[in-house]
Amino acid sequence: MHNQAALILVDIQNDFLPGGALACYEADGILPGVQALVKRQLFACHIATQDWHPANHISFVTQHEGKQAFESIRLYEQAQTLWPVHCVQGSHGAALAQGIDWDKMDLILRKGCRVDVDSYSAFQENYGPDGERPSTGLAGYLKERGITSVYIAGLARDVCVLWTAQDAKSHGFHTTIIWDLCAPVTPASDETVRQTCRDLGIGIVLSDDL
Ligand code: VGL
Ligand code: ZN
Numbered sequence: 318m319h320n321q322a323a324l325i326l327v328d329i330q331n332d333f334l335p336g337g338a339l340a341c342y343e344a345d346g347i348l349p350g351v352q353a354l355v356k357r358q359l360f361a362c363h364i365a366t367q368d369w370h371p372a373n374h375i376s377f378v379t380q381h382e383g384k385q386a387f388e389s390i391r392l393y394e395q396a397q398t399l400w401p402v403h404c405v406q407g408s409h410g411a412a413l414a415q416g417i418d419w420d421k422m423d424l425i426l427r428k429g430c431r432v433d434v435d436s437y438s439a440f441q442e443n444y445g446p447d448g449e450r451p452s453t454g455l456a457g458y459l460k461e462r463g464i465t466s467v468y469i470a471g472l473a474r475d476v477c478v479l480w481t482a483q484d485a486k487s488h489g490f491h492t493t494i495i496w497d498l499c500a501p502v503t504p505a506s507d508e509t510v511r512q513t514c515r516d517l518g519i520g521i522v523l524s525d526d527l
Contacts, residue, residue, distance in 0.1 A: 320323045320472075323362040323464045325439055326351060327471030327478050329417060330368060332410035334472075335482045335501075338403040344500035349500050350524050351470055352417050359527060363424050364455070364466055366439045368404035368426035368477070370413060376435040377402045397435060403431070425454060436476045440484035456488040466491040468527070470498035475506035482519045493520035495527070 322499050332338045335345050355363065370376070378399040384402045396521065404411040413419050421450045428436040434451075436442040441450040460465070467490045478499050487491040494514060514521055 321463055322360050322466040322468060323364055323378075323459055323462075323465055324354065324360040325440060325467055325469045325471075325481060326355075326365040326370045326417070327469060327481055328366055328404075328420075328473070329471050330404055330410065331376075331414060332368075332403040332408075333463045338401050338410050339473075339502065341405075341500040341502050342504045344370075344472055345500045347470070347472075347500055348414060348416050348423050353378065353445065354470070354495075354498065354524060354527070355418050355421050360468070362462055363421055364439070364459075365413065365419060365422045365425045366477070366481075367413060367425055367427045368429050369406050369437075370404050370429045371432045372402075372405050373432060374401050374429065374435075375433050376429070392449065393444045393446055402411070406430070424458065426437055428453060428457060437480035438484045439477075439481045440488060445525070456484075456490075459490070464490070466493070468493050468495055470520075471497040472500055473502040474499035474503040475503055475510050479510055479513065482514070483517060486517055491520070492518075492520055495524050496521050497523050498527075 333341050386397050389396050389401050406508055433440050434445040440455050444450055467485045469478055482492050482494050504512055
């Protein structure tokens with residue numbers, strides 16, 4: 318373990334857990350391991366993200382007449398998946414999951430707050446109307462604290478965790494996904510996610526090996 322490492326816990330919120338609006342596969346299985354890792358205080362810095370959408374967010378299927386959830390549309394010349402309504406600001410579904418010591422976080426970063434832009438990654442929003450991906454400021458925050466490595470866990474492995482890992486890597490951080498402390502929206506994505514990590518030089522570890 319690198320002592321200039323940060324842990325980024327992505328979107329561990331009620332709506333991504335069983336019973337939630339956008340439940341990830343066996344997502345409750347990650348909670349004890351995430352909490353155990355937080356308790357170890359192994360990292361120099363602990364960050365959590367919280368998906369935090371207005372009720373009429375552009376990613377919601379309800380905003381697109383005649384479309385089905387999980388359908389993909391073109392938005393600002395990019396693919397946009399239409400999601401069930403989830404993580405509405407202030408709702409129970411948007412709340413961080415019980416059983417994790419959120420008090421131990423140095424920073425809780427809310428994302429997806431702008432009505433017309435989705436935001437998967439902790440580092441940058443998705444493409445907006447102007448063709449840009451606005452920064453959240455997280456790369457600067459971590460760099461100013463001397464962080465050179467990031468370890469990422471949370472939900473969903475094939476969406477926000479992967480986008481966060483890709484951006485972390487492109488910002489120059491040594492980047493590792495803690496595989497067993499993530500759960501996917503689509504379990505069939507596992508092999509593609511592994512391949513993307515291999516291609517981009519993103520590490521994969523199991524929590525037992527930390
Ligand atoms: C996520 C879909 C939509 C995620 C967030 O946290 O992976 N997925 N919003
Ligand atoms: Zn979302």
